[in-house]
Structures are given as C-alpha cells and as structure tokens.
Amino acid sequence: MYDTIIIGKGPAGISAAIYLKRSNKHVLVIGKDNGSLYDGVMIDNYYGFPGGISGTELIERGVKQATEFGIEVLQEEVIAIDKLDHFTVTTNKNTYEAKTVLLATGKPRTTLRIKGFQQYRGKGISFCVTCDGFFFRGKHLALIGYNDFMLHELKDMEFLTDKITIFTNGNPLTVPVEGYPVVEDKIIEITGDGEVAKSILTENGEYAIDGIFVALGSPGAVDFATRIGALVEGSNLVVNEDFQTNIEGLFAAGDTVGGVLQVAKAAADGMHAAIALKKILKK
C-alpha cells in the first residue's frame, strides 16, 4: 500500500512526489502524457531557465529528477479511482492501493468540436455514467469513446440498459466490444428539439438516442473527482487551503484546481499539497 499515489507527472505531481519522498513517504507517480506541456510548447517564464525550455524537456527533467530520488514513475493510464477505507487506482494495466491520492492531471484542453455539442451539454449529453446514468434507465444510450475509458463506462452502463450504441467518432476501436453495435463514422452533429438531445448525425446516417455519454480520450481529474463525489466548480476541483478536496485523503493540485495555469504555480501547489499530505499521513 502506497502512502500517496500521484496521478500526473507534470510540475504539480512531480514536485509533490519529491517533497513526499524526501519525508520518507512511499509514493507512486502515474502519468500518461505531457498534458498541456506537449511538444512544441516553449516555457519562457518559469524561474531558472534562461532562454526558456520546451514543455517536453521540462517534463523529462522532472521525471528524471523524481526517479533519481528513487520515486517510481509509471507510464500508465488511470481509468478509475475508488475509495472504500483506502483508495484503489485502476490503470489500463494494473490496480494500485494507497492511503491518499493526489490528482495532478492538469487541465484538459480538449472537448468535442461538434455542432450542437455545447448546446446540448448537460441537456442529454453527460460525462459520467455513475453520476447521471440513473436518469436514463432502460433508455437507448449512445456512448462516445473508443478505448479503456469507454470500456470502463460501458461496464457501468450495462447495469442501466441493454440498448447501447458505441460511437468512436472516427477513432479506431482499441478495445474489444461484444454485444453492442459500434459506429465508427465521424460524428457531424448532435441534434435535438431545443430542450434535449435527440439524435446523433454521422457522415453516413442518423441515430435516434435518449441520452449521450462521452468517454473520449482519458478521464481527467474532474472525471475522477465527480465519480468519487468530490466537489467541482466549472472545470476546477474545489480544494481547501491544504489542497484537500471534500473527500478525506483525496488531494488535488496544479491546473486542475484552477487559478493561473503556470508552471511556477503548479510546482508550488504540488509542494504545498505534499506538506499537507505529510501531516495527514502522520496520523
């Protein structure tokens, strides 16, 4: 059992990992990709780097710094976080257990750029089967996704209805799906009656639905948080001055809690969260 599992290998996550490890805490970092510090992004204003540094290089330096301290940094994709008396973190490869979890997955910059998407968001379009699925029992549901994350949502959806259609939105399916129709066309529009979404229009056809669930790409901090019952405001996790959410032991730091989306702030958040985590872990 880890003291803390940190999800995200950016400035907030790695900074927290270093401070925790220096206090002899047993930490694990699980990171999928470079998030908003992707290739091509230049950071000029992070203190200590004359001439700037690329996002990729900064991420790599951070991971190197962590591994030099003996911290495990895994390249896996977290699909679910659950809490009973402790936390269970499920990735595409394994499950891990921890006393506390720090969400430092950054701010997802992606959304579905489809006509009608913004209009019907929250009006028949949802992002969390566990949260909103209840209202759609027995209905005909669309699940937009193509990978592990979609499969995880599909399993939750099966408790609600057997009328499910998978839409990959043009992405190749990376997981096996059995017993449900899969539409691999690109989605062109989501239409409705003005009040609620009613159908999905693809390049090759129109599909009437009662509800749409989106599980595209990877779940972010807000997805995990919502599922586990943590408070979210807009696209930010709500944390107290110790960077703890309303769920005991669940912390969040960096872009995911809002404020200025800057490396300096994320690194400092991670440090502060680690200091607070140390206090909790002492108990």
Next chain:
Amino acid sequence: MYDTIIIGKGPAGISAAIYLKRSNKHVLVIGKDNGSLYDGVMIDNYYGFPGGISGTELIERGVKQATEFGIEVLQEEVIAIDKLDHFTVTTNKNTYEAKTVLLATGKPRTTLRIKGFQQYRGKGISFCVTCDGFFFRGKHLALIGYNDFMLHELKDMEFLTDKITIFTNGNPLTVPVEGYPVVEDKIIEITGDGEVAKSILTENGEYAIDGIFVALGSPGAVDFATRIGALVEGSNLVVNEDFQTNIEGLFAAGDTVGGVLQVAKAAADGMHAAIALKKILKK
C-alpha cells in the same frame, strides 16, 4: 520613472520581473547578494533540476533569464525606500523612482550573536531610528554598524541627540564618520538591569548607554517596511492575497512574507505579485 522597482534578485524578485516585463512594464531589479541561496547551498527539490542545483548557479540562471528579456538587474545595495506620491529607492550609488515597489529580499538569516542581545531586544535595543528614536531624544545612544546603512541611520539620529557613539563590532569602517567617537572593538556583551539595556561591553572597555540601535549589514525587507509604516508580524511582512502590504503600491513576496522558505513557493509568490501589480499599474 519605473512602473515597478523590485528589490531582490532571487526567485521571487526575478520571477516577478519576468512576468511584469512580459506585460510591457518598465521594471528595475536591484539585488545585492544571493541571500540564503549562497554558495554551497544545494537545492534538490525545485522542480526541473535533476541532480539538484547550487544556490549560486540558480541565482545566476535567474539573472541571465531576466537580462535576456531586457530587464535591468543592478548590483547595488538599497539603503532606503521612501514614499510620497511615488516611491524613491536610495542605493549606495544612486536614487531611483517608481510607481510601485516589490520587496523580495528574502529572509535575513543573521542576527547579533552577543550575550544579552536577545534579552534586551526591544528593551533598549532597537532596529529603526525613524521608528523608535523619538523615545531617546537627548539621550546617549550607541549605533552598531559600519557601512552605508549605518550612515543612513546616523543621519536620522542626529536630529535626536548629539551624544552618539558608533560601534563597528570588529568590522572595518567602510564610510567616513566625522564628529562622533567610533569604537572598532568586538562587542562581548550587552548588559542591563534586567529591565533595560544599560551598557556595551567590548574586548577593551565598558560603555554606558541609554539606548542601542542596530544597523549592521544591509537593511532587509522588514527594515524597509517598518520605516515606511508597513505592518510586520514577527519577522514577516503582512500582505493581502495580492501580496500588497498595507501601504498602497508596496508589495512583498517570497521568504519575506513568511510561509515555507522554498524556491518553488518564492517563484510562485513573485508570479502572483506580478499579476496583481499589473492590475494596479493599469489604473
């Protein structure tokens, strides 16, 4: 007239300078030395530096980063800050004017390690002639110091009394002093009656005094702040969530405002202060 003069060239000061300069603000950084990031200090836990980095190297990288942005970084010693309708910053070489000032001088790690010093601190031992001198009008005062800072305090003291003795505490005098006795011996003890300091004991003699003022080394943020009327709690400047002190236009960031004394926190403070300064400067 500068938009902002930043005093201190460490993580908080340089970070603020970069953010302000990126917003086209006219900034000047005045730094004296590396403060607590002196030679020999290794920083392992600042995000982005695998293997750690020495304090000196980090400071140098920061200054290089700032000058590459076209920011002036002066190697001068600030002796006084005054405010009328704008700020005047006096160094050992020149005076500069600015609309706002950011104090980022770090936390002074020095104090007088002399027997009786802690006992009589605040009981006959003071650190600010402008603040406490009034209570010692016409009295026999000791001024402990040896450089520009001491000379600045001496000029304020002359309005109060002509019975002044300078004690350099073993330091060679670096400024000319005329008309007052100068004792260059090392101070061994400050003695008193238990209530208040009464005399200074050096290697070679004992000197009866009514009050002692300390102006050793360089003034720090707390010294400047106290003189200008800013609130201080213990050894920390009191700032609001925008890093502004109770004096309009006077900001402080980094170690000098307290909290954890870490590079990540100082750099983030500087960034946050810069964002708040930009808003004020817009008005």
